[in-house]
Amino acid sequence: MKILIIDEMHESIMPMLQKEGHEVIYSPEITRDEILASVDIYDGLIIRSKTPMDRALLERATNLKFIGRAGAGLDKIDLEYMAEKNIKLFHAAKGNRDAVAEHALGMLLSLFNNIGKSDREVRKGIWDREGNRGHELAGKTVGIMGYGNMGKSFARRLQGFRVNILAYDKYKMDFGDDLVQEVMWEKVKAEADVLSIHLPLTSETRNFFTLQELKSFAKPFWLINTARGEVISFKTLNEALDQGILRGALLDVLENEKFQKxxxxxxxxxxxxxSRDNVLFSPHVAGWTYESYEKINKVLAKRIKKTFKQ
Structure with a gap:
């Protein structure tokens, strides 16, 4: 097949695909206009998030057999049109699920123990032990919203911390085991000390976490979001923090990640x-490790090979 790669990828993707006899064009600098002009000659596209895979583009992709998404989010892809045209979709959530889980846990432990705050203070000659007294995870109840690749991997990373894990997923059933209790959303809200969000961005999840929704939790809690920033606004976060509904927030994603806009x-x-010490940020890098960069390629190449094997 003839495959166009439109975003930067780990260099291993080329030999992985070429080994299977595919013609691969690696063009991370290509513009949307250039994609539109040439997409009709390709059997496959491999993408990150450079440009939306919307109907306007897909209608021109008359020979397209698949799209490979080097990541987990599918919110910029017209899934309905792809299904209508029988275009396969491969995404690589398994490639960065470990990275996301470790990052979420790292952020939580960092905030619980005031690592960022105390580091900044010590560098300034401030030795404040009481002001940096921390919290322990042991004995806490951690709620996980969305129990796919990321949620499950995060649950596994919590093993050994002696926490109670409650997981809710609207679209999955019978996934509870010795590690995780499968529960309804109301039970998560009744018991969680920590909530970790692992949801895709859809019309259903966009701005799901309103102030009213957060107020319906039984007690103040810490919020982790390594999924999609658009599920909760800056304004809602500030209101919930001001009112003591949230004890802190760990944000790898933002409702708008383009500061200039x-x-x-x-x-x-x-x-x-x-300005808040109980808010910790990172720049959408939870799944962006050196290891996941290559593992994503392996996942995509394996799925393409399995689907189109001779």
């Missing part, structure tokens, strides 16, 4: 978030 309200709300 913040609205005036977003700018003000983000600056307020950024």
């Amino acid at each position: 913040f609205s005036p309200e977003q700018k003000a709300e983000f600056e307020k978030l950024a």
